[in-house]
Amino acid sequence: MLLPESGGCSSEVLGYSQWPRDALPPSPAAQPGSPSPFPAPDALVESAGSSKLSPGFSAARSTQSASQLVAVKHKACPSQECQRHARLLIGGLNRSLDPCHDFGAYVCSAWKPRSRSTEGYSNDFNSQLNDVVTSWLKGLEDLLIAGVDEVKVAVKPLALLRSCRVRRRATGVDLEDFREFMSLLGLCWPHDTCCDVSALGVLLGLVYSPRRRRSARRRWDLCFWLRLRVLRDSELNGSGRRLTVYPGPRAFVERFAARHTYVVLKGNYVAYWTGHLDALLQDMSMSSRPPAVREDIERFVKAEHIIATALYNTVAKGTWEPIEVPLSDIGNYTGNVSSKDWLDKINANVVDESAVPFTEDERVLVTDVSVLEAVEKIFGTFKDREIVAHLSWQFVQEFGAVVDPTLEGLYKDNGDKLFCAGQVELVYAPLTEMLHWRLQVTRGERRYIDGKLERLVQRATEMMQSLWWLDSKEKRAATEKLRTLRVRMRPSEQVELELERMYHDFPNGTDSEESFVKSWLKTRGAFSRLASQRVSDGVARFGPTLSPLMIAYDYVDNAVNVAAASLTSPLYYFNATPAMFYGGIGFYFTAEAMRALDWTGLQIGANGHIVSPSWMSNATRQVMESRLSCPTAGVPNEALLPYLPALEVVRKAFFEDTETSDYRLEVTDDLNEVKAFFMTLCRVVCANPPWGRAAADCNAILKNSRDFAVAYRCQKDSPMNPSMKCGYFS
Known part of the structure; x- marks a missing residue:
């Protein structure tokens, strides 16, 4: 229903706690040779007060409590990125609320979107992820100015952007x-x-x-x-x-x-x-x-x-x-x-x-x-x-x-700069993405990102291979999809080489007398002539940049598209602790990758063809559904796929990296490395209903995490620590 009695945007009638209706699966069992971070099968039901703590926490608690996991051999992270992220997390906490009752509200209820800042911008959908898109668009002019020396064609989107920002109501000829x-x-x-x-x-x-x-x-x-x-x-x-x-x-x-x-x-x-x-x-x-x-x-x-x-x-x-x-x-x-x-x-x-x-x-x-x-x-x-x-x-x-720039005011308070940046991004997305990677990401950082994301997919593949409730044929189908999954983070070399040719016929903005309307029309006309399948598909795949879902899985291509905008805070920091990486971009990338195996993914093979009715048998589907049915948590399985399996994959990587990391986010009792992991995961999806939309329901996910219950000392059968928990791999 588009017009709810309570009012608000139809896209948000679902509310914060109900949003994630997509499904997906990730995480596996531990490999032989190293302590398993997952609980034993007989530990499926436990509370924070139980002696059956997950091994990852048990090892850390041999000398101290889980809430003090960061103290012994590790130093507090001194980087500016860590300090900024710590301020972000602590400043948004609502300490009047009990994290064991409603963790999402504890992390998000004091959060305010940037769209309500003194700059006067207001967006259709107030959410933390939308703030990331807003920041990207606001920084577009600086990126293009720096890019002119890198790629000459960057002068064209820069001219279009500036023309838009000084435009007036159109003349009769322009109309x-x-x-x-x-x-x-x-x-x-x-x-x-x-x-x-x-x-x-x-x-x-x-x-x-x-x-x-x-x-x-x-x-x-x-x-x-x-x-x-x-x-x-x-x-x-x-x-x-x-x-x-x-x-x-x-x-x-x-x-x-x-x-x-x-x-x-x-x-x-x-x-x-x-x-x-x-x-x-x-x-x-x-x-x-x-x-x-x-x-x-x-x-x-x-x-x-x-x-x-x-x-x-x-x-x-x-x-x-x-x-x-x-x-x-x-x-x-x-x-x-x-x-x-x-x-x-x-x-x-x-x-x-x-x-x-x-x-x-x-x-x-x-x-x-x-x-x-x-x-x-x-x-x-x-x-x-x-x-x-x-x-x-x-x-x-x-x-x-x-x-007429005043038309923006009929719907938004003042979105003109974002409108202008959006018009540029719609056409020049491959160019702006390429400039971000060339100018703002070092080669070392590129290798770091590639390696981290590749390892997460590899880890998920290994865990699928160890999944006991799949038969051998189903394991082959699942691991084949993950093994062949492509991660598309930046323009291909072919697109980069063709950028100058692609945008050759676009207006260069040298005519100072030309109106924005004429420049816009010429730009859209030139864009439409990029008619070759190779070029147009290369342009079209950059769509996630302007969406709050900046990381998106394509079922037909079996690929995850990662927009450059997602490589910004609070989703991503280069000088970060494991909590910041795995609670941010690591988790949401893994969730999108695991859509290869969700209820939709089960109907599509690795080659992008329909498998009717599914490559998973009905009996196995019933097992999967039962493992994601959590009666005491009161959470439908639609809210857990792909996010709960993704959490299991990322959790394993987080604890392994935490053991070897030199630095942790250790600030106060409210914020240590383990708590920062869970807080980052939820902070990224803060949203203001009815207009905001949460990408995932962090309460639904974390109710099924024993580690969360231990970190916050949640009593058994408290809202965030139900007795019976779901698990995909565990």
Whole structure:
């Protein structure tokens, strides 16, 4: 439901404690030869007061308590990064709360988002992870200034950014150009004179471009409601390609739903609508403008509610249901949109290197059937003209601030600098990522990051090999997915070498008289001409940068994309203790990697093909479900996958590294190395409902950690130390 009785953003109706509905598995048993950090099988039920402490803690407690684990042979970390992180953790604690009752509130309730700082920025989703994105965008200009000496083409995004920040309301000529661009996309607003066209064609054309001429190959990447990729697949017969359909970008869809909900709940929709109307038609006389009729706007709002709800359902699902069908059968899932409609509109819009039309026998992989359900709902409820009108209105809401910077104030307090940085990042993401790695990450640090993340995947693979409740065939399938998993953290060498050529035709900003609107339109046009599959996919994969989920697993590619923005505090520090690394980026990277084996991952093989119904037997799935069912913890297993298995993997690495690390985060009784590990894990997902969204429910995860109960001396059967605990590997 998009409009809860309590109010707030639909994407946050789930609340902090209910958010993680995705599933995934990680961690294994200890290898022979070293003390196991995991409890023995007969120690499955215990409390903090029990003598059966996990071996990792028992060894440390041979001379002292777990809460003083840092004291003996190790020194307090003196680096500025450690001091800053310690202040971050301690300053955010709410000491009036009991960590054994609600650890998430203990760590997060005193936290305040940077978006409410004196700089006046407010974001749609207040969360610690969103603060990381905000910091990245605010630092973009400095990165580009430094990058000009490194790569000449960096002058182009820098010029676009600066032009955006000093822009004024568009002139009549600029407004005509902007409306003409909308017309090129098949859109029009507020008039609907151009809307007598195929809505499916317009929807697909926003991702690609209508193939009016064989030479006019474009890719707009305006993925409002869905995303499309044409994958080259050597395992397929015939064309060797496969069309893949994804839900729309999660952050984009959530922003659309949140914006709708926010404006409706504020009772400002008529003013919001007319504000955009005035901005886009300011060059027209009042007599030539279409009137803003309240009744028409209210009908539009009701329709938008249905559309936003359908789209939000495609990204809010915890577990995807992938399907792979021939194009001749796709219409069976989309009601009024027939298979012939799909085939005709795909061939009219979707570009492919081969330029060979698709046939009805070719396969299409839909990563989640909810995408087709949304198409069925929307196209079954509204006529084509109405659908195109809503696509047009969504475009105006998303990009109207290009022609009038004051439009940002209709929804945000003051997001103009973030809007400008976002426009640059959407187009120049490979370049900004490359500059970050070249200018802000040393070779030694790069080797450190690569080694740490590679070792976490290797450790998870080893633990899967030791998992007693998988049979040999299932172990091979699981370990093959982890063994072949790719970690994509920076542009490939091929993309780096092609950057100058990729951006050669983009405007360089040397014309000081050129308006931002013209620069933006030229930039989007040049971006659309990056039509080769290799280049466009190389650009498209950098999407996580602008999302609070800066580390994201791709089920089809079996790859984890790690945006450069994630390599910033509090997710990552170079001069850090094990608690800071494994509680931050280490944990969240591992969780995303383990999505290879979650309820969705069980349906997709290492090669990206559907395995029906699963590569895991029903009997084993039942064992897995039972191990993640925690009646005394009151936590559904949807909240534990992939995070609980990831915690088991990371926990093992954390204790091993802590034993050999020279430094620990030892500050006060409230903050030692072990507590810092758990606090960092939760701090990273602090969020302010209803607009904020937690990436994981740290309470649900840590209720199943004996080490947590020991560190905080939680009484048996206290909320954070239930008697019966879940375990994936242990």
